[in-house]
Amino acid sequence: MNSYPLIEWTENGEVRAVRWRSENGSPPPRRVVVADDTLTADTAYRLACEGTGLLWRGDFQNARQLLQAIARRADRPPRRKKRPEPESPVDAFNQYRQAQSQRSRTLNMLLIPIEGDFGIALRRAPDLQQACLEAYGAPDGQASVASLRELQGLIGAHEWRKKGVEIAVLGDRIHAHHGVFSPVRGEYLDLVAKAPLPAATHLAFDIGTGTGVLAALLAKRGISRVIATDQDPRALACARENIERLGYAKQVQVVEADLFPPGKAPLIVCNPPWLPARPSSPLEHAIYDPESRMLKGFIAGLGAHLEPGGEGWLVLSDIAEHIGLRSRDELLAAFAAAGLKVLDKISIRPTHPKVADVDDPLHAARALELTSIWRLARDDAGKA
Structure with missing residues (x-):
């Protein structure tokens, strides 16, 4: 497991570390807090913008709804003065890529624990084992963590592969x-x-x-x-x-x-x-x-x-x-x-x-x- 990036957090007074999974090679969040159904969308969005990972211990479907709420906040027009219009098509492209990158970083802060057999031990969690198998290969028995957004991408890819x-x-x-x-x-x-x-x-x-x-x-x-x-x-x-x-x-x-x-x-x-x-x-x-x-x-x-x-x-x-x-x-x-x-x-x-x-x-x-x-x-x- 030491050959893979690790994600670390403290839970119940114990420091824990497991494998970090990221298809795009992004590093794990430096700071991680445990979160559940009591977390409000505004607080989750603020923490995500700060780069704090939210390790989810609540209901899986509630995590999906929370991610949608974070996305809505990320997509709201800023209250401050509008960014100047791009001076050229290249500027527009660079601004577009920068905005997409920032949005992706924020949405990737909602994290899901994955069991060693690719099971998800959360309430109302779907069966993701086949989707994980197609993306990650055979399970190695080691627990891991990935962003919910990445797991949604795995589900989508699995469905497109079938269809x-x-x-x-x-x-x-x-x-x-x-x-x-x-x-x-x-x-x-x-x-x-x-x-x-x-x-x-x-x-x-x-x-x-x-x-x-x-x-x-x-x-x-x-x-x-x-x-x-x-x-x-x-x-x-x-x-x-x-x-x-x-x-x-x-x-x-x-x-x-x-x-x-x-x-x-x-x-x-x-x-x-x-x-x-x-x-x-x-x-x-x-x-x-x-x-x-x-x-x-x-x-x-x-x-x-x-x-x-x-x-x-x-x-x-x-x-x-x-x-x-x-x-x-x-x-x-x-x-x-x-x-x-x-x-x-x-x-x-x-x-x-x-x-x-x-x-x-x-x-x-x-x-x-x-x-x-x-x-x-x-x-x-x-x-x-």
């Missing part, structure tokens, strides 16, 4: 595991389903496969062999399960790799995270790519892995450009530096609900957003 997401262009469902981003935005799948395949595409690489949805779609389009890569163990297990269930196991091989597998292919597809920023949880690695590491790595290595006459499909939103996190000139310069030329760019407007949400701090950028496939090829296509 799955209907993918129209596949005619089936994709089931995302905990910590693997679900393909809830369908416009990029529509692009991949309709883009013209290079001639004689017998093999394709799907770089950063995640749930395996693009690999399955390429197989459905008739490509006889697809190699799907990822380096996240959860994504690899998720992709293999989806590919097997969808009936593409003979066509699709899921392998562990940092970007490219060995060899070359006539088609290489990559849908990297779209925003160059630091993720705050494992799930956000599908959205935020620090310093555009994956994007730059794909562009830089693409030419060496393309067969002569082959294409690389870069699936990318331009929202980073509208926010001011990356310019179009920077992207085109990266293509040129890697010896790549643009054959075509096929674009579509997203239709997810946030596009129409005028209260979204990033609404101005979302209203302009396009998702595109950049069809790339080597400038020196005749060279090995």
Whole structure:
């Protein structure tokens, strides 16, 4: 147990310490007090804002209601003078991320004790053992503590894993595991389903496969062999399960790799995270790519892995450009530096609900957003 972070508190005159569980790697609260059903929402909110963890010993359903009350207080407009309007889209993005981070820290202060078998020994507590098993792996018999908000995320992931997401262009469902981003935005799948395949595409690489949805779609389009890569163990297990269930196991091989597998292919597809920023949880690695590491790595290595006459499909939103996190000139310069030329760019407007949400701090950028496939090829296509 000493290899894990510990959370400590005093209860009944005794100092206690157990394993701290946090999927996003946040440290445990430095100060922890025991709380129960007698705690008022105002007091709970004040303590949470101060960074005090509230170790819950009351009714589980009451804890859920208390968390909702804390969230309402966190979302209230401040009484003090309004923060100045952001001077640029980048400022708006940074303020949005900062506010989300502060809100998350506050809501994560309500803590739930977990038994060594992933049971919750609180009144009216649900059975979370399967959800914990999917997220944490097999229980080790050691008691632990996690935030209620994290446990709610585990429950939600478990339910989504069972239900799955209907993918129209596949005619089936994709089931995302905990910590693997679900393909809830369908416009990029529509692009991949309709883009013209290079001639004689017998093999394709799907770089950063995640749930395996693009690999399955390429197989459905008739490509006889697809190699799907990822380096996240959860994504690899998720992709293999989806590919097997969808009936593409003979066509699709899921392998562990940092970007490219060995060899070359006539088609290489990559849908990297779209925003160059630091993720705050494992799930956000599908959205935020620090310093555009994956994007730059794909562009830089693409030419060496393309067969002569082959294409690389870069699936990318331009929202980073509208926010001011990356310019179009920077992207085109990266293509040129890697010896790549643009054959075509096929674009579509997203239709997810946030596009129409005028209260979204990033609404101005979302209203302009396009998702595109950049069809790339080597400038020196005749060279090995």
